[in-house]
Structures are given as C-alpha cells and as structure tokens.
Amino acid sequence: MIRWRRRAAEEGGLPTLRTILARGHFRLVVLAVLLAAVSLTVGGAMLLRSYAQLNLQLAAKTLSYAVEPAVYFGDTEAVHEAIRSVDARETIQRIEVSGKADGLLVAWEPEAGRQDNAFEMWVSRLVWPSAVEMPIHGQSGDVIGKIKVFGSAHGLLSYSMMGVVVGLCCLGLTVLATRMLARKLEEEVVQPLVHVAEVAAAVRNEREFGRRIAPSSIAEVDRFSSDFNGLLAELEGWHKSFVSENQALAHMADHDTLTGLGNRALFERELGRAIERSDATKQAFALLYIDIDHFKLINDTCGHAGGDRVLKEVASRLLAALRARDQAFRLGGDEFAVLVDAWGSETSPDHIRGRLLDAMAEPVALDDDEEIRILVSVGIASYPRDARDAQALVRCADQHMYTSKRRRNLRVI
Numbered sequence: 323m324i325r326w327r328r329r330a331a332e333e334g335g336l337p338t339l340r341t342i343l344a345r346g347h348f349r350l351v352v353l354a355v356l357l358a359a360v361s362l363t364v365g366g367a368m369l370l371r372s373y374a375q376l377n378l379q380l381a382a383k384t385l386s387y388a389v390e391p392a393v394y395f396g397d398t399e400a401v402h403e404a405i406r407s408v409d410a411r412e413t414i415q416r417i418e419v420s421g422k423a424d425g426l427l428v429a430w431e432p433e434a435g436r437q438d439n440a441f442e443m444w445v446s447r448l449v450w451p452s453a454v455e456m457p458i459h460g461q462s463g464d465v466i467g468k469i470k471v472f473g474s475a476h477g478l479l480s481y482s483m484m485g486v487v488v489g490l491c492c493l494g495l496t497v498l499a500t501r502m503l504a505r506k507l508e509e510e511v512v513q514p515l516v517h518v519a520e521v522a523a524a525v526r527n528e529r530e531f532g533r534r535i536a537p538s539s540i541a542e543v544d545r546f547s548s549d550f551n552g553l554l555a556e557l558e559g560w561h562k563s564f565v566s567e568n569q570a571l572a573h574m575a576d577h578d579t580l581t582g583l584g585n586r587a588l589f590e591r592e593l594g595r596a597i598e599r600s601d602a603t604k605q606a607f608a609l610l611y612i613d614i615d616h617f618k619l620i621n622d623t624c625g626h627a628g629g630d631r632v633l634k635e636v637a638s639r640l641l642a643a644l645r646a647r648d649q650a651f652r653l654g655g656d657e658f659a660v661l662v663d664a665w666g667s668e669t670s671p672d673h674i675r676g677r678l679l680d681a682m683a684e685p686v687a688l689d690d691d692e693e694i695r696i697l698v699s700v701g702i703a704s705y706p707r708d709a710r711d712a713q714a715l716v717r718c719a720d721q722h723m724y725t726s727k728r729r730r731n732l733r734v735i
Contacts, residue, residue: 357519365526375454375473377413377564380571382456382471385417387575387585393421393458393467401428407579415474418453421467449473461654484556491549514543518550531558578652580630581637589651589659593712596661600705603664608671608704610660611719612640612678615697615727617656628688632696639681644674659719675700699727 392400685693701723
C-alpha cells in the first residue's frame with residue numbers, strides 16, 4: 323500500500339484502475355457496464371420513437387389543413403408547396419396525398435442524400451408497420467382526401483449507433499479492470515456503476531434528462547463518466563429538439579399559415595371554452611363574424627398575391643383594433659371571426675365593430691404601388707342573449723353579417 327501511494331505521488335496524476343484493483347472481478351464490471359449502456363440506449367430509443375410518433379401525427383394533422391384547398395382543386399404543385407412549408411425532417415420517410423375522386427395526387431420523398439438506405443427502410447417498416455393516416459376535410463366538413471405519413475428510423479438508428487459506440491468504448495475501459503483489488507472494488511468501481519444504472523433508470527422512467535454522473539477519483543472511471551454524461555447531454559438535446567419541433571407543429575396545426583391568426587379548429591375549441599366560462603361566471607360574450615366584400619373581384623383584379631396581401635392587412639388591422647383579451651381567427655377564404663370577452667360601457671361589441679370599420683377605412687397598398695379600398699361586413703351575436711349553443715351562435719352572427727352586407731348593397735343601388 324505504501325509503495326502504491328508513493329508511485330501515485332511520483333506520477334503526479336490519478337491512479338489507474340489496474341493499479342488500484344490488481345485482483346478485481348472482471349465479469350461483474352462488464353455486466354454492470356452492459357446493463358447501464360443497454361438500458362440507456364433502449365430507453366432512449368423508445369423515448370425518441372414515442373416523440374417521433376407524435377411528430378408524425380402532428381405533421382399529418384398540419385398537412386391536412388395545409389393541403390385542403392390544393393386537394394379540392396387537384397393542384398399537385400400547391401400540394402408540393404404545402405408539404406415543403408411544413409419542413410419535414412428526418413423522422414418522415416414518405417408522404418402520400420390522395421384525393422377522394424382522383425386517387426393518389428402526390429407522393430413526396432426526401433431529396434437525394436436524405437433518403438433512407440435499404441436497412442433503414444427495413445427498420446422503419448419494423449418500427450412503424452403502418453403509416454399515420456389523416457383525413458382531409460373540405461369547407462363543408464366532407465372528407466375530400468387523405469394523407470399518409472410514413473415514419474423514418476434514420477434518427478433512431480443514428481442514436482442507437484452512437485449508444486453502441488459509447489457502450490463499446492466504455493466496455494473497452496472495463497477491460498483495464500482485470501486485475502482489481504478486492505477491498506477497493508465496492509468503493510471505487512461497483513458504486514459508481516450502480517449510480518450509472520440509477521441515472522439511466524431515472525432518464526428512462528422519469529425523463530430526468532438533467533441528471534449527471536459525479537466525477538470519479540479513478541482515471542478510467544472518470545473518463546467513462548464523462549462519456550456517459552456526453553451521451554446524456556446528446557439525449558437531452560434530442561429531447562429538447564423534439565419538444566420544440568412538436569410545439570411548432572402544434573402551433574401550425576392551430577393557426578392560419580398566411581395571417582398567423584387562429585384557424586377554424588382553434589376557433590371551435592375557443593368558442594366552446596368561452597361558452598363554458600360564460601355559463602360559470604354569468605358574464606356575456608359576443609361573436610363578431612366578418613366577411614370582406616367583393617373579395618373574389620379583388621382576387622380576379624389583383625391576382626392571388628394581391629388577395630393574400632389584403633387578407634394579411636385585414637388580419638393585422640383586426641388585431642390592432644381589438645383588446646388584448648379578445649381573440650381573432652381566420653375561418654377560411656375571406657371569413658374572419660372575433661370572440662369579444664366581457665365588456666364595459668365603452669367597450670361594447672358595437673363599439674369594437676366601429677373600431678374595426680374605422681381600421682379598414684385606409685386603403686391597402688399593393689406591391690405594384692397601387693392602392694385598393696376594402697369594405698367588410700360585420701355581424702354580431704351575443705351569448706346567451708342571441709343563442710344558447712355554439713352552432714346557433716355562429717348562425718346568428720353569420721345571418722347578421724349577411725343582413726349588413728345586403729343593406730349596404732341596397733344603399734349602393
């Protein structure tokens with residue numbers, strides 16, 4: 323012991339595993355390392371697979387909204403553009419968009435260099451034996467097509483290969499422990515490896531990606547801990563990336579890509595919540611239904627680019643005229659809706675409608691230095707005064723909007 327301590331002091335560094343544990347138990351160390359590496363790799367792969375599955379579902383849901391107009395008109399180029407706008411990542415191997423009457427419209431695959439090889443395709447079929455399917459609903463609610471999203475195992479295989487490499491490196495380090503000292507085994511080797519297994523179990527079962535292994539006083543074990551912590555940091559990065567991407571896809575699924583306003587699906591959910599709040603608090607709220615007059619003529623005269631410019635400008639002015647707690651949505655085409663929360667004497671729905679009409683008074687500047695004046699028709703329905711359920715409230719606001727539009731047209735005549 324004295325000789326060993328003198329040699330370590332002379333070398334001026336950490337003692338090696340061979341020096342400390344000259345007569346160790348090699349099989350026990352190998353088993354502990356393999357259990358830790360396999361449990362983390364398998365647990366991480368299962369976790370990444372679950373996030374990839376959620377990613378596929380969100381991508382299919384997002385695309386079902388994005389390609390609906392293109393599928394309705396059979397425009398394959400617009401379908402391709404919508405798919406590219408979703409920015410499909412390594413978790414997607416193939417996307418198929420089919421129309422109800424036209425059959426397969428578009429079969430999208432990644433660009434050359436991003437496509438899976440034969441082995442990756444085999445693993446993808448094993449992990450995802452069937453594609454994620456999502457129906458495409460038209461404006462009337464009828465199913466006009468469907469989307470199939472096929473998963474790719476490229477990311478899972480990359481992570482698994484990295485886990486195997488790190489595991490093999492760690493296993494190589496344990497070969498140095500063939501001559502371990504028995505009385506140092508429990509203190510210097512077994513306990514750190516047990517901690518590795520505990521951390522791996524916590525990451526797999528409790529999703530504690532911030533856990534790390536403490537440094538060791540043995541050079542090889544400390545290097546193993548560093549590599550293991552590197553693998554944990556890599557897994558934590560993958561987790562954050564998937565969470566961020568899923569949040570982005572969830573936002574795209576609930577918002578209009580052109581104007582940034584909530585879409586029809588989000589409007590229906592928020593309308594239901596507003597009714598529940600009103601029933602609980604006994605406070606009324608109002609629905610404003612907004613339509614751009616002669617929008618088809620604007621599209622025909624100024625082109626789709628001009629029409630898109632008008633829609634974005636209307637959405638911007640709509641948000642500027644509302645209060646912070648009010649919500650605006652684009653329901654589709656040139657139709658918008660606003661949920662007006664409880665109001666006071668100076669912020670009634672009629673007052674907000676007046677602010678909306680004033681905000682639309684300024685002409686919209688187009689890209690070719692031309693200007694166009696826009697008119698909107700606004701219908702108001704109050705809950706629970708005008709209706710007692712969501713559908714009736716929407717119908718009432720829609721009828722009032724068309725009544726306003728007809729009165730304006732009669733005045734023009």
